[in-house]
Amino acid sequence: MDEYTLLIDLHKQGHRQGPGGDAETEKALNLAIADRTAPLKVADIGCGTGASALLLAKLLNARVTAVDFLQDFLDVLKEKAENMGVADRISTLACSMDNLPFADEELDVIWSEGAIYNIGFEKGVADWRRYLKAGGLLVASEITWITGSRPQELQDHWNSEYPEIDVASAKIRILEKHGYSPVGYFVLPEHCWLDQYYRPMQARFENFLDRNENSEKARAIVAAERREIDLYERYKAYISYGVYVAKKMV
Numbered sequence: 001m002d003e004y005t006l007l008i009d010l011h012k013q014g015h016r017q018g019p020g021g022d023a024e025t026e027k028a029l030n031l032a033i034a035d036r037t038a039p040l041k042v043a044d045i046g047c048g049t050g051a052s053a054l055l056l057a058k059l060l061n062a063r064v065t066a067v068d069f070l071q072d073f074l075d076v077l078k079e080k081a082e083n084m085g086v087a088d089r090i091s092t093l094a095c096s097m098d099n100l101p102f103a104d105e106e107l108d109v110i111w112s113e114g115a116i117y118n119i120g121f122e123k124g125v126a127d128w129r130r131y132l133k134a135g136g137l138l139v140a141s142e143i144t145w146i147t148g149s150r151p152q153e154l155q156d157h158w159n160s161e162y163p164e165i166d167v168a169s170a171k172i173r174i175l176e177k178h179g180y181s182p183v184g185y186f187v188l189p190e191h192c193w194l195d196q197y198y199r200p201m202q203a204r205f206e207n208f209l210d211r212n213e214n215s216e217k218a219r220a221i222v223a224a225e226r227r228e229i230d231l232y233e234r235y236k237a238y239i240s241y242g243v244y245v246a247k248k249m250v
């Protein structure tokens with residue numbers, strides 16, 4: 001089994017595939033949207049198995065397009081949408097986030113939790129802007145330094161993993177540079193990492209290894225996740241996801 005197939009196998013049973021929480025999705029929604037009855041066209045980019053896309057479909061009067069390049073995640077999302085009774089409001093699109101098929105000014109809202117880093121925050125906010133109507137909203141969570149300085153080990157790790165990591169003021173400056181006005185920002189609390197993401201994943205490790213006959217590749221994936229969890233637990237005072245809400249200005 002290749003590494004992607006194994007990663008899908010580990011993550012598709014999770015409610016989320018990255019740090020986040022339903023209460024925090026709703027908190028961002030409250031910052032972004034005053035009138036939940038307004039008919040809206042929304043895209044959730046890098047939606048995974050749909051934690052945020054499904055909630056948006058449930059809470060808003062919206063047509064939600066859930067975009068991910070992994071069809072296996074979208075298949076799980078579709079089944080959940082049926083079970084939640086929101087299948088008529090949500091459609092899935094298997095597509096890469098750097099090659100989206102939306103028309104210019106088609107969308108009222110672009111939502112993206114824990115995913116924009118895949119093409120880089122600056123490229124994402126710049127490239128996706130044209131799909132938004134004037135006054136449309138971008139809601140994106142992005143790994144963020146939550147203190148002005150930090151231990152060298154942590155800095156070195158992220159400099160090699162994702163050199164775009166920065167403090168919130170720098171992310172907001174990027175939003176302004178690309179024609180957005182910041183509407184709101186908050187930091188995901190610790191429970192979004194530990195209770196909503198890492199602990200449920202840790203609980204799946206044993207079955208994942210059994211299912212995959214304790215193969216070397218499966219063990220390597222678990223070891224990498226454990227290193228990531230350890231790093232977060234040691235350095236959580238310095239790092240989190242920031243949730244950025246910004247409006248497209250003309």
Ligand code: SAM
Nearest residue numbers: 016017018046047048068069096097113115118
């Ligand atoms: N938004 C979900 C959540 O918060 O649970 C998933 C977050 S997960 C960390 C990142 C997601 O981005 C994965 O579902 C992955 O398949 C998707 N992804 C990664 N690169 C992508 C790309 N180039 N185009 C579309 N989706 C991508």
